[in-house]
Amino acid sequence: MDNLIMLAFSAFIIENIILSQFLGICPFLGVSTKRSSALGMGMAVIFVMLISSSVTWLLYKYVLEAFSIEYMRTIVFILVIASLVQMVETFLKKVSPPLYKALGIYLPLITTNCAVLGVAILNISKEHNFLEMLVYTTFIGLGFLFVMYIFSMLREKLDFAPVPKAFKGAPIALVIAAILAIIFSRFGGII
Amino acid sequence: MNKKENFFKGIIKENPLFVSLLGMCPSLAVTTSLENAIGMTLGVFFVLVLSNFIISLIMSNSKLADLVKPVRIPVYIVVIATLVTIVEMVMHAYLPSLYFSLGVFIPLIVVNCIILGRAEAFASSNKPLDSVIDGVGMALGYGLAIMTISIFREFLGKGTLTVWGDLQVNLTFIFDFLKIEPIAMFVQPVGAFLTFGLILATITAIANNHKNKLAKKVANNG
Secondary structure, rough: OOOHHHHHHHHHHHHHOOOOOOOOOHHHHHHOOOOOHHHHHHHHHHHHHHHHHHHHHHHHHHHHOOOOHHHHHHHHHHHHHHHHHHHHHHHHHOHHHHHHHHHHHHHHHOOOOOOHHHHHHHHHHHHOOOOHHHHHHHHHHEEEEEEHHHHHHHHHHOOOOOOOHHHEEEEEHHHHHHHHHHHHHHOOOOO | OOOHHHHHOOOOOOOOOOOOEEEEEHHHHHOOOHHHHHHHHHHHHHHHHHHHHHHHHHHHHHHHHHHHHHHHHHHHHHHHHHHHHHHHHHHHHHHHHHHHHHHHHOOHHHHHHHHHHHHHHOOHOOOOOHHHHHHHHHHHHHHHHHOOOHHHHHHHHHHHHEEOOOOEEEOOOHHHHHHOOOHHHHHHHHHHHHHHHHHHHHHHHHHHHHHHHHHHHHHHHO
16 A cells, blocks of 8 residues: 555656656647646546556557567557547547537547657556556646646746747746756655 | 758758757657767657658559548558667667667657658658658757757766767866866756757747848848
Protein backbone atom coordinates (compact mmCIF):
# COMPACT_ATOMS: atom_id res chain seq x y z
CA MET A 1 0.00 0.00 0.00
CA ASP A 2 2.82 2.37 0.93
CA ASN A 3 4.41 1.67 -2.41
CA LEU A 4 1.24 2.59 -4.25
CA ILE A 5 0.87 5.87 -2.36
CA MET A 6 4.50 6.68 -3.13
CA LEU A 7 3.96 5.82 -6.79
CA ALA A 8 0.83 7.97 -6.95
CA PHE A 9 2.51 10.95 -5.32
CA SER A 10 5.60 10.84 -7.49
CA ALA A 11 3.51 10.39 -10.65
CA PHE A 12 1.33 13.34 -9.66
CA ILE A 13 3.95 15.89 -8.60
CA ILE A 14 7.60 14.87 -8.77
CA GLU A 15 7.62 13.07 -12.10
CA ASN A 16 4.93 15.39 -13.42
CA ILE A 17 4.32 14.45 -17.00
CA ILE A 18 4.55 17.97 -18.38
CA LEU A 19 7.03 19.71 -16.13
CA SER A 20 9.58 16.97 -15.60
CA GLN A 21 9.05 14.39 -18.35
CA PHE A 22 8.19 16.82 -21.15
CA LEU A 23 5.36 14.77 -22.61
CA GLY A 24 2.27 16.47 -24.00
CA ILE A 25 3.89 19.86 -24.50
CA CYS A 26 1.80 20.61 -27.62
CA PRO A 27 -1.60 20.61 -25.85
CA PHE A 28 0.10 22.25 -22.85
CA LEU A 29 0.96 25.29 -24.97
CA GLY A 30 -1.84 25.04 -27.53
CA VAL A 31 -5.02 24.38 -25.56
CA SER A 32 -4.20 26.23 -22.35
CA THR A 33 -5.40 29.71 -23.24
CA LYS A 34 -8.78 29.23 -21.54
CA ARG A 35 -9.70 27.45 -18.31
CA SER A 36 -12.64 25.60 -19.83
CA SER A 37 -10.60 24.16 -22.70
CA ALA A 38 -7.76 23.18 -20.35
CA LEU A 39 -10.26 21.26 -18.21
CA GLY A 40 -11.83 19.56 -21.23
CA MET A 41 -8.47 18.54 -22.66
CA GLY A 42 -7.28 17.27 -19.28
CA MET A 43 -10.38 15.13 -18.78
CA ALA A 44 -10.15 13.73 -22.31
CA VAL A 45 -6.48 12.84 -21.80
CA ILE A 46 -7.17 11.02 -18.50
CA PHE A 47 -10.01 9.11 -20.12
CA VAL A 48 -8.08 8.02 -23.21
CA MET A 49 -4.88 7.36 -21.28
CA LEU A 50 -6.58 4.97 -18.87
CA ILE A 51 -8.27 2.99 -21.63
CA SER A 52 -5.27 2.88 -23.94
CA SER A 53 -2.76 2.03 -21.21
CA SER A 54 -4.94 -0.85 -19.97
CA VAL A 55 -5.43 -2.23 -23.47
CA THR A 56 -1.78 -1.90 -24.50
CA TRP A 57 -0.60 -3.38 -21.18
CA LEU A 58 -2.81 -6.45 -21.65
CA LEU A 59 -1.81 -6.76 -25.30
CA TYR A 60 1.88 -6.56 -24.44
CA LYS A 61 1.71 -9.11 -21.62
CA TYR A 62 -0.59 -11.65 -23.27
CA VAL A 63 0.11 -11.29 -26.99
CA LEU A 64 3.48 -9.69 -27.70
CA GLU A 65 5.35 -11.37 -24.86
CA ALA A 66 3.59 -14.69 -25.35
CA PHE A 67 4.72 -14.82 -28.97
CA SER A 68 8.04 -13.10 -28.13
CA ILE A 69 7.54 -10.33 -30.68
CA GLU A 70 8.23 -7.42 -28.29
CA TYR A 71 9.94 -5.47 -31.06
CA MET A 72 6.49 -4.83 -32.60
CA ARG A 73 5.67 -2.67 -29.57
CA THR A 74 5.85 0.75 -31.22
CA ILE A 75 3.78 -0.19 -34.28
CA VAL A 76 1.14 -2.09 -32.31
CA PHE A 77 0.78 0.58 -29.64
CA ILE A 78 0.33 3.52 -32.01
CA LEU A 79 -2.21 1.65 -34.13
CA VAL A 80 -4.12 0.53 -31.04
CA ILE A 81 -4.18 4.08 -29.67
CA ALA A 82 -5.26 5.62 -32.98
CA SER A 83 -8.11 3.15 -33.45
CA LEU A 84 -9.12 3.34 -29.78
CA VAL A 85 -9.49 7.09 -29.99
CA GLN A 86 -11.74 6.66 -33.03
CA MET A 87 -13.80 4.02 -31.22
CA VAL A 88 -14.14 6.08 -28.06
CA GLU A 89 -15.32 9.01 -30.16
CA THR A 90 -18.01 6.99 -31.95
CA PHE A 91 -19.04 5.27 -28.72
CA LEU A 92 -19.40 8.52 -26.78
CA LYS A 93 -21.37 10.12 -29.59
CA LYS A 94 -23.91 7.30 -29.43
CA VAL A 95 -24.06 6.59 -25.69
CA SER A 96 -23.43 9.86 -23.92
CA PRO A 97 -24.00 12.99 -26.02
CA PRO A 98 -23.32 15.44 -23.15
CA LEU A 99 -19.92 13.84 -22.46
CA TYR A 100 -19.21 13.84 -26.19
CA LYS A 101 -20.06 17.52 -26.34
CA ALA A 102 -17.60 18.23 -23.53
CA LEU A 103 -14.69 16.09 -24.76
CA GLY A 104 -15.49 15.58 -28.44
CA ILE A 105 -13.34 18.25 -30.07
CA TYR A 106 -10.28 17.25 -28.04
CA LEU A 107 -10.38 13.55 -28.93
CA PRO A 108 -8.93 13.70 -32.47
CA LEU A 109 -6.08 15.85 -31.14
CA ILE A 110 -5.14 13.16 -28.67
CA THR A 111 -3.97 10.60 -31.24
CA THR A 112 -0.81 12.60 -31.84
CA ASN A 113 -0.45 13.56 -28.19
CA CYS A 114 2.84 12.01 -27.18
CA ALA A 115 1.67 11.75 -23.56
CA VAL A 116 -0.71 8.89 -24.37
CA LEU A 117 1.83 6.75 -26.24
CA GLY A 118 4.54 7.84 -23.80
CA VAL A 119 2.66 6.62 -20.72
CA ALA A 120 1.76 3.33 -22.44
CA ILE A 121 5.47 2.73 -23.14
CA LEU A 122 6.60 3.94 -19.69
CA ASN A 123 4.23 1.47 -18.03
CA ILE A 124 5.93 -1.34 -19.93
CA SER A 125 9.51 -0.17 -19.45
CA LYS A 126 9.01 0.46 -15.72
CA GLU A 127 7.63 -3.12 -15.44
CA HIS A 128 4.49 -2.14 -13.57
CA ASN A 129 1.94 -4.82 -12.67
CA PHE A 130 -1.71 -4.22 -13.54
CA LEU A 131 -2.64 -2.42 -10.32
CA GLU A 132 0.49 -0.25 -10.38
CA MET A 133 -0.24 0.53 -14.02
CA LEU A 134 -3.75 1.74 -13.14
CA VAL A 135 -2.52 3.91 -10.25
CA TYR A 136 0.41 5.34 -12.22
CA THR A 137 -1.71 6.17 -15.27
CA THR A 138 -4.49 7.77 -13.21
CA PHE A 139 -2.14 10.00 -11.28
CA ILE A 140 -0.05 10.92 -14.32
CA GLY A 141 -3.34 11.99 -15.94
CA LEU A 142 -4.41 13.94 -12.87
CA GLY A 143 -1.00 15.63 -12.82
CA PHE A 144 -1.52 16.63 -16.44
CA LEU A 145 -4.96 18.07 -15.65
CA PHE A 146 -3.63 19.90 -12.56
CA VAL A 147 -0.75 21.60 -14.37
CA MET A 148 -2.92 22.43 -17.41
CA TYR A 149 -5.48 24.08 -15.12
CA ILE A 150 -2.93 26.14 -13.17
CA PHE A 151 -1.24 27.15 -16.40
CA SER A 152 -4.49 28.21 -18.06
CA MET A 153 -5.34 30.45 -15.09
CA LEU A 154 -1.92 32.09 -15.35
CA ARG A 155 -2.38 32.61 -19.07
CA GLU A 156 -5.82 34.18 -18.62
CA LYS A 157 -4.21 36.72 -16.30
CA LEU A 158 -1.35 37.17 -18.75
CA ASP A 159 -3.71 38.61 -21.36
CA PHE A 160 -3.87 41.80 -19.28
CA ALA A 161 -0.15 42.01 -18.50
CA PRO A 162 2.27 44.27 -20.37
CA VAL A 163 4.48 41.64 -22.03
CA PRO A 164 7.49 42.80 -24.10
CA LYS A 165 6.79 42.49 -27.80
CA ALA A 166 9.38 39.78 -28.46
CA PHE A 167 8.06 37.62 -25.62
CA LYS A 168 4.41 37.59 -26.78
CA GLY A 169 2.88 34.13 -27.23
CA ALA A 170 5.05 31.05 -26.85
CA PRO A 171 8.23 32.57 -25.30
CA ILE A 172 6.50 34.04 -22.23
CA ALA A 173 4.49 30.83 -21.83
CA LEU A 174 7.73 28.84 -21.75
CA VAL A 175 9.28 31.17 -19.19
CA ILE A 176 6.20 30.77 -16.97
CA ALA A 177 6.43 27.00 -17.41
CA ALA A 178 10.06 27.22 -16.24
CA ILE A 179 8.96 28.97 -13.03
CA LEU A 180 6.26 26.32 -12.49
CA ALA A 181 8.89 23.62 -13.06
CA ILE A 182 11.11 25.10 -10.32
CA ILE A 183 8.20 24.93 -7.87
CA PHE A 184 7.31 21.36 -8.81
CA SER A 185 10.87 20.06 -8.69
CA ARG A 186 11.23 21.33 -5.11
CA PHE A 187 8.46 18.93 -4.02
CA GLY A 188 11.01 16.15 -4.55
CA GLY A 189 12.36 16.88 -1.07
CA ILE A 190 9.20 15.53 0.57
CA ILE A 191 10.07 11.91 -0.14
CA MET B 1 10.42 26.67 -56.11
CA ASN B 2 13.84 25.36 -57.15
CA LYS B 3 15.81 22.64 -55.38
CA LYS B 4 18.07 25.01 -53.47
CA GLU B 5 15.15 26.99 -52.02
CA ASN B 6 13.42 23.74 -51.21
CA PHE B 7 16.47 22.60 -49.22
CA PHE B 8 17.10 25.84 -47.32
CA LYS B 9 13.50 26.61 -46.37
CA GLY B 10 13.60 23.84 -43.74
CA ILE B 11 16.69 25.29 -42.14
CA ILE B 12 15.73 28.94 -41.75
CA LYS B 13 12.45 30.21 -43.15
CA GLU B 14 10.24 27.28 -42.13
CA ASN B 15 12.42 25.86 -39.36
CA PRO B 16 10.21 23.17 -37.82
CA LEU B 17 11.16 23.92 -34.23
CA PHE B 18 11.81 27.66 -33.97
CA VAL B 19 9.25 28.87 -36.52
CA SER B 20 6.50 26.24 -36.62
CA LEU B 21 6.93 25.02 -33.00
CA LEU B 22 6.66 21.36 -34.02
CA GLY B 23 8.31 18.51 -32.15
CA MET B 24 8.65 20.37 -28.86
CA CYS B 25 8.63 17.42 -26.46
CA PRO B 26 11.92 15.76 -27.51
CA SER B 27 13.57 19.14 -28.04
CA LEU B 28 13.04 19.94 -24.36
CA ALA B 29 13.76 16.48 -23.00
CA VAL B 30 16.90 15.30 -24.81
CA THR B 31 18.82 18.58 -24.90
CA THR B 32 20.67 18.03 -21.61
CA SER B 33 23.85 17.28 -23.56
CA LEU B 34 25.04 17.95 -27.10
CA GLU B 35 25.62 14.22 -27.60
CA ASN B 36 21.96 13.39 -26.94
CA ALA B 37 20.86 16.13 -29.33
CA ILE B 38 23.12 14.73 -32.06
CA GLY B 39 21.76 11.23 -31.46
CA MET B 40 18.19 12.48 -31.66
CA THR B 41 19.02 14.35 -34.88
CA LEU B 42 20.37 11.15 -36.44
CA GLY B 43 17.17 9.30 -35.55
CA VAL B 44 14.87 12.03 -36.85
CA PHE B 45 17.00 12.42 -40.02
CA PHE B 46 16.75 8.73 -40.90
CA VAL B 47 13.01 8.50 -40.23
CA LEU B 48 12.04 11.80 -41.87
CA VAL B 49 14.04 11.36 -45.08
CA LEU B 50 12.95 7.77 -45.63
CA SER B 51 9.31 8.34 -44.68
CA ASN B 52 9.14 11.31 -47.05
CA PHE B 53 10.67 9.17 -49.80
CA ILE B 54 8.42 6.13 -49.28
CA ILE B 55 5.23 8.14 -48.88
CA SER B 56 5.89 10.21 -51.98
CA LEU B 57 6.63 7.00 -53.92
CA ILE B 58 3.27 5.62 -52.81
CA MET B 59 1.36 8.82 -53.55
CA SER B 60 2.97 9.55 -56.93
CA ASN B 61 1.73 6.23 -58.29
CA SER B 62 -1.79 7.19 -59.36
CA LYS B 63 -3.30 3.70 -58.95
CA LEU B 64 -1.84 3.20 -55.52
CA ALA B 65 -2.71 6.75 -54.48
CA ASP B 66 -6.41 6.23 -55.23
CA LEU B 67 -6.35 3.10 -53.14
CA VAL B 68 -4.54 4.66 -50.22
CA LYS B 69 -6.23 8.08 -50.11
CA PRO B 70 -9.22 7.25 -47.85
CA VAL B 71 -6.95 5.62 -45.25
CA ARG B 72 -3.82 7.66 -45.81
CA ILE B 73 -3.13 8.70 -42.20
CA PRO B 74 -3.03 5.09 -40.89
CA VAL B 75 -0.81 4.18 -43.85
CA TYR B 76 1.59 7.03 -43.01
CA ILE B 77 1.63 5.95 -39.38
CA VAL B 78 2.51 2.36 -40.28
CA VAL B 79 5.36 3.51 -42.54
CA ILE B 80 6.71 5.87 -39.88
CA ALA B 81 6.33 3.34 -37.04
CA THR B 82 8.23 0.72 -39.05
CA LEU B 83 11.12 3.13 -39.65
CA VAL B 84 11.16 4.12 -35.97
CA THR B 85 11.32 0.46 -34.96
CA ILE B 86 14.37 0.05 -37.21
CA VAL B 87 16.05 3.06 -35.55
CA GLU B 88 15.20 1.64 -32.12
CA MET B 89 16.72 -1.77 -32.89
CA VAL B 90 19.87 -0.41 -34.53
CA MET B 91 20.50 2.03 -31.67
CA HIS B 92 19.89 -0.65 -29.06
CA ALA B 93 22.41 -2.92 -30.78
CA TYR B 94 25.19 -0.49 -31.69
CA LEU B 95 24.76 2.59 -29.47
CA PRO B 96 23.38 1.20 -26.18
CA SER B 97 24.41 4.16 -24.02
CA LEU B 98 22.64 6.59 -26.35
CA TYR B 99 19.63 4.26 -26.49
CA PHE B 100 19.25 4.37 -22.71
CA SER B 101 19.80 8.09 -22.35
CA LEU B 102 17.20 8.94 -25.02
CA GLY B 103 14.85 6.34 -23.52
CA VAL B 104 11.18 6.74 -24.29
CA PHE B 105 11.84 9.52 -26.80
CA ILE B 106 13.04 7.13 -29.52
CA PRO B 107 9.69 5.32 -29.89
CA LEU B 108 8.02 8.72 -29.50
CA ILE B 109 9.51 9.84 -32.84
CA VAL B 110 6.35 8.16 -34.22
CA VAL B 111 4.13 10.90 -32.84
CA ASN B 112 6.58 13.70 -33.62
CA CYS B 113 4.38 16.18 -35.49
CA ILE B 114 7.20 17.14 -37.89
CA ILE B 115 7.26 13.75 -39.57
CA LEU B 116 3.52 13.29 -40.03
CA GLY B 117 3.27 16.98 -40.90
CA ARG B 118 5.82 16.77 -43.74
CA ALA B 119 4.21 13.56 -45.01
CA GLU B 120 0.82 15.23 -45.26
CA ALA B 121 1.92 18.73 -46.30
CA PHE B 122 4.77 17.93 -48.71
CA ALA B 123 5.55 14.30 -49.54
CA SER B 124 1.97 13.36 -50.45
CA SER B 125 1.84 15.93 -53.27
CA ASN B 126 5.45 16.11 -54.54
CA LYS B 127 7.95 14.01 -56.47
CA PRO B 128 10.21 11.53 -54.58
CA LEU B 129 13.44 13.51 -55.19
CA ASP B 130 11.91 16.81 -54.02
CA SER B 131 10.48 15.06 -50.98
CA VAL B 132 13.90 13.68 -50.05
CA ILE B 133 15.44 17.17 -50.37
CA ASP B 134 12.63 18.58 -48.25
CA GLY B 135 13.20 15.84 -45.66
CA VAL B 136 16.96 16.47 -45.50
CA GLY B 137 16.42 20.23 -45.09
CA MET B 138 13.75 19.86 -42.43
CA ALA B 139 15.73 17.24 -40.47
CA LEU B 140 18.86 19.43 -40.57
CA GLY B 141 16.84 22.46 -39.50
CA TYR B 142 15.41 20.53 -36.58
CA GLY B 143 18.83 19.10 -35.71
CA LEU B 144 20.52 22.51 -35.74
CA ALA B 145 17.74 23.91 -33.55
CA ILE B 146 18.00 21.21 -30.86
CA MET B 147 21.81 21.34 -30.99
CA THR B 148 21.66 25.10 -30.36
CA ILE B 149 19.47 24.56 -27.30
CA SER B 150 21.68 21.75 -26.02
CA ILE B 151 24.90 23.76 -26.46
CA PHE B 152 23.52 26.51 -24.21
CA ARG B 153 22.17 24.04 -21.68
CA GLU B 154 25.24 21.82 -21.42
CA PHE B 155 27.70 24.71 -21.33
CA LEU B 156 25.78 26.70 -18.72
CA GLY B 157 24.81 23.64 -16.69
CA LYS B 158 28.00 21.57 -16.66
CA GLY B 159 30.68 23.66 -18.35
CA THR B 160 31.41 20.97 -20.93
CA LEU B 161 30.39 20.17 -24.51
CA THR B 162 30.15 16.45 -25.28
CA VAL B 163 30.23 15.85 -29.02
CA TRP B 164 30.32 12.05 -29.07
CA GLY B 165 31.47 9.51 -26.47
CA ASP B 166 34.89 10.57 -25.16
CA LEU B 167 35.18 13.51 -27.53
CA GLN B 168 34.46 16.23 -25.02
CA VAL B 169 35.41 19.89 -24.88
CA ASN B 170 36.01 21.08 -21.35
CA LEU B 171 35.18 24.75 -20.92
CA THR B 172 35.09 24.90 -17.12
CA PHE B 173 38.09 27.25 -17.16
CA ILE B 174 35.72 30.03 -18.20
CA PHE B 175 33.74 29.49 -15.02
CA ASP B 176 37.00 29.29 -13.01
CA PHE B 177 38.16 32.55 -14.55
CA LEU B 178 34.90 34.26 -13.56
CA LYS B 179 35.11 32.57 -10.13
CA ILE B 180 31.60 31.06 -10.39
CA GLU B 181 30.18 27.54 -10.50
CA PRO B 182 28.28 26.12 -13.52
CA ILE B 183 24.55 26.70 -13.03
CA ALA B 184 23.14 23.18 -12.47
CA MET B 185 19.60 24.48 -13.00
CA PHE B 186 20.18 24.49 -16.77
CA VAL B 187 20.48 20.71 -17.08
CA GLN B 188 17.31 20.25 -15.02
CA PRO B 189 13.79 20.53 -16.54
CA VAL B 190 13.65 24.20 -15.53
CA GLY B 191 16.55 25.01 -17.81
CA ALA B 192 14.85 23.42 -20.80
CA PHE B 193 11.82 25.71 -20.60
CA LEU B 194 13.88 28.77 -19.78
CA THR B 195 16.49 28.28 -22.53
CA PHE B 196 13.88 27.52 -25.18
CA GLY B 197 11.76 30.50 -24.14
CA LEU B 198 14.69 32.91 -24.23
CA ILE B 199 15.97 31.61 -27.60
CA LEU B 200 12.48 31.97 -29.08
CA ALA B 201 12.18 35.51 -27.75
CA THR B 202 15.59 36.40 -29.25
CA ILE B 203 14.57 35.00 -32.62
CA THR B 204 11.27 36.89 -32.53
CA ALA B 205 13.11 40.11 -31.65
CA ILE B 206 15.55 39.66 -34.56
CA ALA B 207 12.71 38.84 -36.96
CA ASN B 208 10.70 41.88 -35.82
CA ASN B 209 13.73 44.12 -36.21
CA HIS B 210 14.32 42.77 -39.72
CA LYS B 211 10.66 43.32 -40.66
CA ASN B 212 10.74 46.91 -39.36
CA LYS B 213 13.85 47.67 -41.42
CA LEU B 214 12.23 46.24 -44.55
CA ALA B 215 9.08 48.28 -43.92
CA LYS B 216 11.14 51.45 -43.48
CA LYS B 217 13.02 50.78 -46.70
CA VAL B 218 9.76 50.34 -48.59
CA ALA B 219 8.38 53.53 -47.00
CA ASN B 220 11.50 55.53 -47.95
CA ASN B 221 11.45 54.30 -51.53
CA GLY B 222 7.73 54.84 -51.89
